């Protein structure tokens with residue numbers, strides 16, 4: 356291996372061709388290249404380069420860099436100013452609102468906050484401000500239009516307020532008057548043009564009595580079966596009238612005399628009524644509903660046992676709702692001698708209870724059907740302190756208390772002892788009459 360020192364005229368040349376040379380070392384040469392260390396396999400020898408201090412002369416165009424730096428600084432300042440302008444936008448908008456409320460619509464350019472004006476070359480930010488001003492101007496116009504419309508509507512509302520309640524009432528009165536006139540006209544024309552429509556009813560009934568009290572007031576004093584029309588839309592039906600006792604005018608809705616008629620009946624039978632009006636019967640829930648719906652009635656209940664004891668219970672309110680409401684009972688205002696068995700206590704109260712039958716359970720007893728257990732239809736609670744539709748026993752009986760029952764009857768609380776026989780009733784009657792009836 357040889358030691359070689361090479362002088363290179365240019366650094367770039369030396370780097371591009373780092374080859375060893377035998378020409379020796381030139382005196383005062385600023386750049387020196389010499390071998391260092393031992394060559395390895397394949398003539399790969401390490402070299403050491405010595406470089407002198409270097410000064411590079413840049414072209415004039417590099418002055419642009421300085422200018423660019425200055426412009427960059429300028430742009431930075433512009434960006435900062437724009438940021439401050441945006442922060443001031445909020446206060447500008449508030450001023451705009453106030454401005455519009457005061458009814459002024461001038462352009463807002465003069466009202467810009469300090470530092471918001473365009474400075475230098477910052478087109479994006481500057482055009483943004485212009486766009487904003489255009490938008491604000493448009494908004495100002497829209498708000499002015501809205502203001503005009505509101506004023507218009509306010510005027511209309513004031514016009515409408517002239518129509519006070521008195522005016523409205525008089526208008527309604529006139530309308531009602533007109534409708535009444537039309538109805539009267541139609542009614543009279545129907546009477547003259549459609550005689551066949553009213554003829555059958557007129558032929559069948561000489562007098563449209565609503566119940567037995569109407570017959571009584573006309574002087575009828577005989578007990579018996581009469582035709583009544585409590586509600587003209589629901590036709591005529593027959594009832595038994597008690598015209599001789601207690602002032603007369605009583606429409607009987609239930610009667611027990613001898614046990615000839617079973618009261619262990621279905622919902623449909625209790626609905627329509629069953630039995631014989633001159634003997635034992637249930638007038639029918641639909642009929643009872645019609646009789647109690649059209650007039651306020653009182654209910655009188657009469658009871659007699661096989662010992663000849665007779666008592667009565669009177670209720671100042673008695674109403675049976677329609678089938679849709681499951682013939683719900685309203686009963687109140689007790690007076691009498693038999694005791695208030697229909698409203699015995701809070702656990703046994705038949706007021707406001709639905710009607711149940713052996714085939715329809717509407718009672719308050721969750722574990723079974725009171726109607727089936729006591730073999731009758733009645734306004735069962737859970738289950739009863741009274742049941743006038745129970746089985747007719749001809750004498751005292753044992754077992755299930757499914758006979759006619761009135762819980763406040765004499766010695767009823769001790770009926771089990773000492774005989775354990777149950778009370779039986781000889782006759783029962785339920786009848787109604789208008790509350791304001793005066794014989």
Ligand SMILES: [Ca+2]
Pocket residue numbers: 716717718719720721722723724725
């Ligand atoms: Ca039940």
